[in-house]
Amino acid sequence: KQEVTQIPAALSVPEGENLVLNCSFTDSAIYNLQWFRQDPGKGLTSLLLIQSSQREQTSGRLNASLDKSSGRSTLYIAASQPGDSATYLCAALDSSYKLIFGSGTRLLVRP
Amino acid sequence: DTAVSQTPKYLVTQMGNDKSIKCEQNLGHDTMYWYKQDSKKFLKIMFSYNNKELIINETVPNRFSPKSPDKAHLNLHINSLELGDSAVYFCASSQEVGADQPQHFGDGTRLSIL
Numbered sequence: 576k577q578e579v580t581q582i583p584a585a586l587s588v589p590e591g592e593n594l595v596l597n598c599s600f601t602d603s604a605i606y607n608l609q610w611f612r613q614d615p616g617k618g619l620t621s622l623l624l625i626q627s628s629q630r631e632q633t634s635g636r637l638n639a640s641l642d643k644s645s646g647r648s649t650l651y652i653a654a655s656q657p658g659d660s661a662t663y664l665c666a667a668l669d670s671s672y673k674l675i676f677g678s679g680t681r682l683l684v685r686p
Numbered sequence: 687d688t689a690v691s692q693t694p695k696y697l698v699t700q701m702g703n704d705k706s707i708k709c710e711q712n713l714g715h716d717t718m719y720w721y722k723q724d725s726k727k728f729l730k731i732m733f734s735y736n737n738k739e740l741i742i743n744e745t746v747p748n749r750f751s752p753k754s755p756d757k758a759h760l761n762l763h764i765n766s767l768e769l770g771d772s773a774v775y776f777c778a779s780s781q782e783v784g785a786d787q788p789q790h791f792g793d794g795t796r797l798s799i800l
Contacts, residue, residue, distance in 0.1 A: 676730070
């Protein structure tokens with residue numbers, strides 16, 4: 576059974592800092608790994624999707640990597656801004672096409 | 687021009703009642719989903735429909751019944767509501783089921799059982 580874990584659970588950084596969010600999964604038989612952002616009282620916004628055959632994806636200041644063999648993915652945020660404050664969720668699409676979510680990392684970027 | 691819309695946004699009701707949550711997507715996607723986010727913020731898949739056919743049915747009590755009148759709509763009906771049903775329910779859609787298909791989420795329906 577696939578399990579997804581995110582570390583740290585919460586993170587507070589000053590504006591401008593580069594940061595890394597970590598995600599690990601127990602079963603390497605995944606179709607893709609997705610990163611989402613969730614703002615309070617809102618739904619999830621898809622940030623990046625890395626297919627199992629890919630190693631990384633980039634969008635603006637965001638870069639996500641995937642290492643299937645070690646069961647890890649990281650989301651790198653460059654030059655963080657207060658507007659980046661949100662909860663970041665990673666999710667693995669398992670062999671049954673179910674999206675299995677981690678519990679998220681709450682990010683606060685201080686001005 | 688909301689892509690995935692859910693109604694209502696908030697639902698407060700008594701234990702034992704029956705309620706429905708509606709979801710519509712205007713993205714032309716073939717696949718729709720229902721997720722439950724509990725008080726600890728854990729998101730878990732409940733159901734998935736592809737072209738009006740049920741393809742994922744997690745271990746959800748049979749008091750929960752999804753209905754897909756067409757591929758743009760996936761409604762969730764809940765019978766005999768219990769305290770443990772209090773949660774935020776999210777609808778999502780994707781073009782199809784596949785490795786390169788991101789899911790698009792609605793803003794959620796916060797269900798509170800008194």
